[in-house]
Amino acid sequence: MRKPFIAGNWKMYKTIKEAVELAGSLAGALASEKKKVMIAPPFTALAAVHEVLKDSNILLGAQNMGPVEEGAHTGEISVKMLKDVGVSVVILGHSERRHVYKEHDHLINEKVKLALLNRLEVILCVGETLKEREDGLAENVVENQLINGLDGLQQKQLDSVIIAYEPVWAIGTGKTAMPEDADKMHSYIRKILGKRFSKKTAESMIIQYGGSVKQGNVRELMNMENIDGALVGGASLKAETFVPIVQFDKN
Ligand code: 13P
Numbered sequence: 001m002r003k004p005f006i007a008g009n010w011k012m013y014k015t016i017k018e019a020v021e022l023a024g025s026l027a028g029a030l031a032s033e034k035k036k037v038m039i040a041p042p043f044t045a046l047a048a049v050h051e052v053l054k055d056s057n058i059l060l061g062a063q064n065m066g067p068v069e070e071g072a073h074t075g076e077i078s079v080k081m082l083k084d085v086g087v088s089v090v091i092l093g094h095s096e097r098r099h100v101y102k103e104h105d106h107l108i109n110e111k112v113k114l115a116l117l118n119r120l121e122v123i124l125c126v127g128e129t130l131k132e133r134e135d136g137l138a139e140n141v142v143e144n145q146l147i148n149g150l151d152g153l154q155q156k157q158l159d160s161v162i163i164a165y166e167p168v169w170a171i172g173t174g175k176t177a178m179p180e181d182a183d184k185m186h187s188y189i190r191k192i193l194g195k196r197f198s199k200k201t202a203e204s205m206i207i208q209y210g211g212s213v214k215q216g217n218v219r220e221l222m223n224m225e226n227i228d229g230a231l232v233g234g235a236s237l238k239a240e241t242f243v244p245i246v247q248f249d250k251n
Pocket of ligand 1: 009173
């Protein structure tokens with residue numbers, strides 16, 4: 001049985017004060033929640049949010065990470081710095097990193113390996129653009145991102161990897177993939193993972209869906225066989241929109 005995992009990606013929003021307030025509200029509202037829950041505030045708020053979350057059941061996530069342990073990498077944040085402020089999960093290969101900041105699969109793979117080596121859990125994001133979908137390339141694109149992103153990993157390391165399928169055309173647009181279409185891609189992702197690693201590993205892995213998830217569509221998405229969680233952007237920025245998503249089974 002795969003345990004549902006709902007994660008909030010706050011992107012480039014929230015000052016420290018705002019982040020602490022929101023984290024405090026979530027820790028209170030979700031105190032008895034049994035699902036796995038994570039929030040990923042911006043780097044500047046991680047230390048302060050860690051203080052708020054440290055006795056809660058909400059995990060602290062980061063939105064990105066540098067590809068090497070330390071060195072002359074102006075503007076980057078290292079894996080050790082993330083661990084130092086209490087981060088336990090890192091989102092890698094988000095489409096905004098891939099498309100706006102031109103991160104490629106090889107770089108993302110370096111980060112994945114480094115994060116796992118340092119015992120962080122990884123949420124590896126994959127997903128096609130609208131053009132790629134229209135050109136019939138969605139499965140190819142996702143397959144390449146998966147195979148390249150997970151290159152060189154041992155099967156047992158997959159226990160600490162979560163895949164987030166986020167079709168780029170559904171992010172921040174209000175357009176959600178139809179649950180059946182999303183499930184089809186999730187099933188394809190599981191098939192690829194099964195071939196590359198093992199069927200058992202693929203069956204146990206959490207595959208989140210991301211792209212305009214909200215209270216009104218989360219239940220239907222989570223009811224699909226291969227959708228095990230959600231990576232939520234916009235709707236994770238307020239307790240009143242994120243809490244009902246986490247508690248989708250109570251809607
Ligand atoms: P939205 O929920 O705002 O579409 O963002 C999804 C996302 O990119 C989460 O990582």
